[in-house]
Amino acid sequence: MITLSLIGIGSGNPDHVTRQAEAAMNTAEVILIPRKGAAKDDLAELRRAICARVLRAPGPVVREFDLPVRDASGGYRAGVEAWHDAIAEVWAAELADALPEGGHAAFLVWGDPALYDSTLRIAERLRGRMPIEVRVIPGITAIAALTAGHAIPLNAVGGPVAITTGRRLREDGWPAGHDSVVVMLDAGQAFEAVDPEGVFIWWSAYAGMDDEIRIAGPLAEVAGQIAAARAEARARHGWIMDIYLLRRAC
Known part of the structure; x- marks a missing residue:
């Protein structure tokens, strides 16, 4: 055995x-x-x-x-x-x-x-x-590292949270019935497919590591900044692990 x-x-x-x-x-x-x-x-x-x-x-x-x-x-x-x-x-x-x-x-x-x-x-x-x-x-999750790094709560008051992948977000759209969405395993910046009106994003790459990168702000304003930081980090490391939380204004 x-x-x-x-x-x-x-x-x-x-x-x-x-x-x-x-x-x-x-x-x-x-x-x-x-x-x-x-x-x-x-x-x-x-x-x-x-x-x-x-x-x-x-x-x-x-x-x-x-x-x-x-x-x-x-x-x-x-x-x-x-x-x-x-x-x-x-x-x-x-x-x-x-x-x-x-x-x-x-x-x-x-x-x-x-x-x-x-x-x-x-x-x-x-x-x-x-x-x-x-x-x-069990171990500390990437979600915990994301929210700790940005010093934010995962959910809005009394609100549910959807956890999904970049592929599902791009193909299926925003999960119904959720104002807060955590996106993992996103190989292609699926946040670009989201209508940015009223959406805030907290994004981290290499969450919890020494090389952690954090960007947060209204999606319409920081999407390009995240894309550029993501491309630069991937080129520098040869790989990237990132995760982000999207939240619609309640």
């Missing part, structure tokens, strides 16, 4: 690692760190830095492995499903090699494993491949 701990580590700041997460990391026998290519090596490096800061001697073995790349040439859902299957195969091989007699392994997950992250769905695919128990240690 392999116990697999999926440990939320926050959004890149080592101070976001909770005491529960620290304990889980130190009781694991192996920690697996995925590599996503040279352009995103910062993500692996942040995991390495967290391990160096949190792990106590003798500590678990830290192993790195390469993730397969998603084929974006076909349909979105089919491509994601095939990609998750391929990742599960790699995970299974890495776990079997690292713990041939069973034991405790851990993955460090950005933010919280339950919020717009596929780690739990990939872990579910392992059940048919090996005897495995999955445990989850």
Whole structure:
């Protein structure tokens, strides 16, 4: 039996690692760190830095492995499903090699494993491949890092909040019945498709990290500024993680 701990580590700041997460990391026998290519090596490096800061001697073995790349040439859902299957195969091989007699392994997950992250769905695919128990240690979410950075409440008084993706916002429009909308996984500046009249935006890139960028203001006034900052940051880092909250005047 392999116990697999999926440990939320926050959004890149080592101070976001909770005491529960620290304990889980130190009781694991192996920690697996995925590599996503040279352009995103910062993500692996942040995991390495967290391990160096949190792990106590003798500590678990830290192993790195390469993730397969998603084929974006076909349909979105089919491509994601095939990609998750391929990742599960790699995970299974890495776990079997690292713990041939069973034991405790851990993955460090950005933010919280339950919020717009596929780690739990990939872990579910392992059940048919090996005897495995999955445990989850929650982490600070990108949403919490966004609102903390801007020092704002997530919701209007008594109001609901919709959490969606950039693709859904662009394709489906503003979620009905919500004045506040959090947008994650936006690859194409979907806020540009929103009617800016009466809309305020709080935008953060690399929320919680040392390189965090924050811009806020009426959408009509700051949309261009955000687009320019986003392009410059992507060119500088080779990747970008951003998140934003849109709110209509009530």
